[in-house]
Amino acid sequence: xxxxxxHRPTDLAQAAALLESGDDVAALAGGHTLLPAIKSRxxxxxxxxxxxxxxxxxxxxxxxxxxxxxxxTRHADVATSxxxxxxxxxxxxxxxxxxxxxxxxxxxxxxxxxxxxPAADYPAAVLGLAATxxxxxxxxxADDFFQGMFTxxxxxxxxxxAVAFPRPLAAGYGRFAHPASRYALVxxxxxxFAAGVRVAVxxxxxxxxxxxxxxxxxxxxxxLGSVAGLVPDExxxxxxxxASAPYRAHLCSVMLGRALADCAASS
Amino acid sequence: MQLNMNLNxxxxxxxxxPEQLLVELLRDDLGLTGTHIGCDTSQCGACNVxxxxxxxxxxxxxxxxxxxxxxxxxxxLAQGGALHPMQAAFRACHxxxxxxxxxxxxxxxxxIVARHGHDLDEATIVHGLEGNLCRCTGYRNIIKAVAEGARxxxxx
Ligand SMILES: Cc1cc2nc3c(=O)[nH]c(=O)nc-3n(C[C@H](O)[C@H](O)[C@H](O)COP(=O)(O)OP(=O)(O)OC[C@H]3O[C@@H](n4cnc5c(N)ncnc54)[C@H](O)[C@@H]3O)c2cc1C
Ligand code: FES
Ligand code: FES
Numbered sequence: 265x266x267x268x269x270x271h272r273p274t275d276l277a278q279a280a281a282l283l284e285s286g287d288d289v290a291a292l293a294g295g296h297t298l299l300p301a302i303k304s305r306x307x308x309x310x311x312x313x314x315x316x317x318x319x320x321x322x323x324x325x326x327x328x329x330x331x332x333x334x335x336x337t338r339h340a341d342v343a344t345s346x347x348x349x350x351x352x353x354x355x356x357x358x359x360x361x362x363x364x365x366x367x368x369x370x371x372x373x374x375x376x377x378x379x380x381x382p383a384a385d386y387p388a389a390v391l392g393l394a395a396t397x398x399x400x401x402x403x404x405x406a407d408d409f410f411q412g413m414f415t416x417x418x419x420x421x422x423x424x425x426a427v428a429f430p431r432p433l434a435a436g437y438g439r440f441a442h443p444a445s446r447y448a449l450v451x452x453x454x455x456x457f458a459a460g461v462r463v464a465v466x467x468x469x470x471x472x473x474x475x476x477x478x479x480x481x482x483x484x485x486x487x488l489g490s491v492a493g494l495v496p497d498e499x500x501x502x503x504x505x506x507a508s509a510p511y512r513a514h515l516c517s518v519m520l521g522r523a524l525a526d527c528a529a530s531s
Numbered sequence: 532m533q534l535n536m537n538l539n540x541x542x543x544x545x546x547x548x549p550e551q552l553l554v555e556l557l558r559d560d561l562g563l564t565g566t567h568i569g570c571d572t573s574q575c576g577a578c579n580v581x582x583x584x585x586x587x588x589x590x591x592x593x594x595x596x597x598x599x600x601x602x603x604x605x606x607x608l609a610q611g612g613a614l615h616p617m618q619a620a621f622r623a624c625h626x627x628x629x630x631x632x633x634x635x636x637x638x639x640x641x642x643i644v645a646r647h648g649h650d651l652d653e654a655t656i657v658h659g660l661e662g663n664l665c666r667c668t669g670y671r672n673i674i675k676a677v678a679e680g681a682r683x684x685x686x687x
Binding site: 265267268269292299304364369370446 | 550
């Protein structure tokens with residue numbers, strides 16, 4: 265690989281200063297997106313700032329009625345946490361379905377949402393659950409955080425520190441994994457709150473999005489019948505070598521059904 | 532940069548470049564060529580090693596990221612000339628043909644036992660091997676080997 269400098273700061277202020285110190289200095293969390301990108305020369309940073317030695321970034325704790333998951337918490341730790349399972353079983357199951365065990369032993373929540381891959385799983389849960397992203401500078405609602413393919417509200421040098429997840433009355437996730445890459449071809453996250461139902465879709469479009477038509481139907485009547493025959497507009501779907509736009513639109517309906525079945529099984 | 536780690540039970544200090552991958556350090560500098568490079572794109576699991584007892588892909592870690600931690604490679608599993616029970620099970624169950632994927636499979640198998648215990652059903656093993664590719668065996672005997680190795684590890 266092309267040489268770069270490597271830093272392992274021990275607090276957020278140092279990390280922020282290092283990130284601002286060059287044109288292309290990147291934060292390194294689990295490295296399971298960044299290192300493959302560097303190896304394939306999609307990225308060529310001058311420096312990496314390893315977040316692993318900053319205390320307080322990893323871990324899961326309750327914060328009032330919300331569950332606060334630290335940015336450096338690994339997928340494996342979310343998947344197996346009894347606290348996560350008690351708060352929202354669908355979130356634990358989603359984390360346990362990311363990639364493979366070795367990926368889950370390294371990849372982190374913060375890295376996944378900062379990267380905002382259009383086919384990543386966590387963005388669906390963060391948006392579906394109306395979570396709040398805590399950063400080194402502010403708090404950002406999920407609705408404002410995700411801004412389309414590989415784009416977020418994060419400013420240069422700003423780091424995700426944690427995500428606060430509200431507790432849903434019921435939640436479920438339906439995911440159709442690409443058989444080779446294991447990324448979601450389409451993933452649908454459904455969360456029911458007293459105020460209404462939220463439906464977030466990943467994999468299908470240019471970035472994670474809320475499926476408003478499904479939300480409206482389900483907020484009226486929370487059952488499969490209320491969304492029977494509902495298919496998103498093909499014009500909003502991705503079409504590529506893996507799946508055509510009409511097929512992805514169809515998968516959205518099927519995965520919505522699976523997410524609803526998962527809600528019933530979890531609650 | 533200086534890197535300190537525990538490698539296969541021994542404290543080791545080596546000089547590494549920031550951009551050096553862990554698998555490059557192991558194979559090229561330390562001569563531990565049992566850790567294989569199958570894909571180099573994070574998908575095949577041939578490079579799996581145990582980091583503090585958990586399987587990770589050595590092709591997707593910088594060497595500097597293991598500072599202060601304990602690393603086990605396939606060379607570190609056998610004790611006093613006796614194969615580790617998971618290795619012995621791959622041999623007994625004919626869980627390999629060319630053997631290229633085997634070090635990574637053994638490491639993944641040990642990880643499955645650490646997470647799920649010694650009595651493993653097929654679905655658990657298959658799900659646990661999702662990050663390991665084999666181009667030879669068709670997986671049947673690998674699944675048998677992991678189940679058998681898991682049982683044998685209970686007798687450790
Ligand atoms: C074989 C394989 C299969 C995978 N399958 C899936 C899958 O099925 N579903 C899925 O969702 N993902 C999948 N992934 C991706 C995996 O979940 C990544 O680990 C994750 O997307 C990125 O997290 P990371 O901690 O590895 O981040 P890194 O790779 O370290 O960083 C990713 C990006 O985020 C930035 N960043 C990291 N942390 C922060 C922070 N705290 N604040 C601000 N910016 C930050 C980095 O600078 C970088 O740009 C897979 C990866 C591999 C290698
Ligand atoms: S060489 Fe590391 S996963 Fe294939
Ligand atoms: S035995 Fe040849 S790749 Fe698995």
